[in-house]
Amino acid sequence: MSAPEPRSAALQIPETVHSRRWAILTVLLFSLVVVVLDNSILNVAMKTIAQPPPTGLGSTQSQLQWAINAYTLVFAGLLFTSGLVGDRLGRKKTLIFGMLVFGAGSLLSALADSSGELIAFRALMGFGAAFVMPSTLAIIANVFDRDERPKAIGIWTGTVGFGIALGPIVGGLLLQHFWWGSVFLVNVPIVAIGVIAMAALVPDSKDPLPGRLDPVGVLLSIIGLVLVAYGIIKGGQLADFTAPESWMTIVTGVVVLGGWVLHEHRSDHPAFDIAYFRDRRFSASVVAIGFVFFGLVGVTFFSVFYTQSVRGYSPLQSGLLMLPLAAAQIIFAPRARLVVARFGARAVCAAGLALDAVAFLGFLLLGTATPIWVLEVVFFLMGMAMAHVMPPATVMIMSALPREKAGSASAVNNTFRQVGGALGVAVLGSLLSTVYHSGIDSHLAAVPGLSEHLQQTAGQSVEATLTVAQQLGSAGRALVQPANDAFVHAMHVTATASAGVAALGAVVALVFLPSRTSQEPPAHEQERVSVRSEG
The missing domain is CATH 1.20.1250.20 (MFS general substrate transporter like domains)
Known part of the structure; x- marks a missing residue:
């Protein structure tokens, strides 16, 4: 790797930001853990939620799968668009918005009275999480100098793996002492503390020359990613990727993404430069x-x-x-x-x-x-x-x-x-x-x-x-x-x-x-x- 460079004016990182960069990273990891953890914490609660009320919701196997997949589907479909929104409107604003939506979805999921409500509120959580994940890494790239950034990103990636492994542990502890909704309710105080810390510590950043909007490109990316993700999920549910509902959806999604690539290549104001x-x-x-x-x-x-x-x-x-x-x-x-x-x-x-x-x-x-x-x-x-x-x-x-x-x-x-x-x-x-x-x-x-x-x-x-x-x-x-x-x-x-x-x-x-x-x-x-x- 290249030798460390002095922190110059070219990097445009104010001293007030540079001096609290590790505190900023800690706050970002706080939000990262809660999003990644929740993506795995639900797995251990499946059996409990499947039990009849009042112990659970009496969810069927299909409903349980969609409680997981609704989050994944919305999350994957909006990730690219949320990154563009952060570049244009500001990553701090996008991060706080995503945390608030994620917290609201967590509270509603904990209080859900039916499997249908749980699936809908899990989708809302996925919507919020999609605006959190890209913002955390983008902010890291804008508050750390080149020589320190690999260390910060290493901590970020380690936290992702830690959150995946921590989810089942936290879920097991909560279910041992509380009702099934506790696996979602635990997010609410974490989100509240995180948002307050973000407002106080995290700097804002955005692309100063974002260019014109590209609504067609944004729409094509969302449709394509959602179709591909849905087809993958459906193939796994059916245990048969040759089923038309699976492979046709995946192929359609790939075709739409191909159209997105072609559109971005020809556009004079692409949402994302394919080059x-x-x-x-x-x-x-x-x-x-x-x-x-x-x-x-x-x-x-x-x-x-x-x-x-x-x-x-x-x-x-x-x-x-x-x-x-x-x-x-x-x-x-x-x-x-x-x-x-x-x-x-x-x-x-x-x-x-x-x-x-x-x-x-x-x-x-x-x-x-x-x-x-x-x-x-x-x-x-x-x-x-x-x-x-x-x-x-x-x-x-x-x-x-x-x-x-x-x-x-x-x-x-x-x-x-x-x-x-x-x-x-x-x-x-x-x-x-x-x-x-x-x-x-x-x-x-x-x-x-x-x-x-x-x-x-x-x-x-x-x-x-x-x-x-x-x-x-x-x-x-x-x-x-x-x-x-x-x-x-x-x-x-x-x-x-x-x-x-x-x-x-x-x-x-x-x-x-x-x-x-x-x-x-x-x-x-x-x-x-x-x-x-x-x-």
Whole structure:
């Protein structure tokens, strides 16, 4: 990496902002944790919400899936647009707006009286979160000098991984002592404190020369991203990406995004300059991030079923088992810049993705009675791998664009992260379900008196099989071990596929990423950045 540069006038960072940059980062991480945490905290509350009132809402499996997917769909669809809004209107304003909407959605979700209300309020939370994520990274790019920015971004990426791992732990603790709505209500005081701190500490910044609005480009990006995300989610729900409702929606979304690219290329005032993707460090970095989250989110999704359904751990214990993943993020992500400085971004990202593949193959060591410390080692390796891919890739994305376009750069980063994660859950979840069903089907058919309807229901997942087995009493006990064995086999197949994707990402990093991170945009571009202190 290049040598540190003195903080010059060209960077346009006032001393009042520079002196409190670490306090600003702390506030930004506060908002980041609550958004990322809530994206994973709901998973452990599924069983409780599915129970009849007053314990839960009596939600069906489909309603529970949409309670998760409504958030993801709106979040992914609006990320790019929210980045543009931040660049134009000001990132601080956008951040506070997003936090307030997210807080309101959290309160309403906690008080929801029906599954339909919960789905709608989760969508509102996704709307708010979409304006928070890009703003945090864009503000970091505008309050830290070039030499300190990799460290700040490393802390930011470590916090993302920490939040993903922390969600199940916090959810398990809350459900152990309070009602299901507490997993949402806990966000409200955090949001209130965060907004007050943002108003007092965080400076505002925006693109001083945003140009004319491009409503057609904005609309096409929203429609295209929503269609792609919906198709991915639907394919995962149906466990069949050949279903017309899945592949036709994805293809339509890709076509719309293709039209968006063509429109942006021809427009004299594009919402986003497509030429940025000609920069290899930019395009390869966003692909690397997509690969990382494809595996991370997909694997953590099925590992919860392994620890709870197969191994019998409680939701809280299952969450605590993910602590090594969070610990590795906290330890290595802020220090990744030092490894990059010595070996170069290409080598570090490729090695990180290769280690990710090795960690996924570690799941092949897990059986129905394997010592649980083996899983802990696998999680630690996953966290270490991610911590050496996300920081350098994010730094390259943010440095590839002028800093006045930081909101757009952050939005692209988060869009690929979110779509990669959604694709990981959908594809790996579908593969897991298909392999499991083929493994348990013959055992279900051998159970005397089990109707065809119950066979189909029980074959959907290991949890469904164990539920039916419990209902059958003594006749169902013979299903428990085959169900566990079928799931472990399906997990092995899915983990192998994950390893293959990570290995492909390592090849992409080796071929397309530069060996060293390039310089930032020239000073004459940086001089256009406007950062002003408020309050």
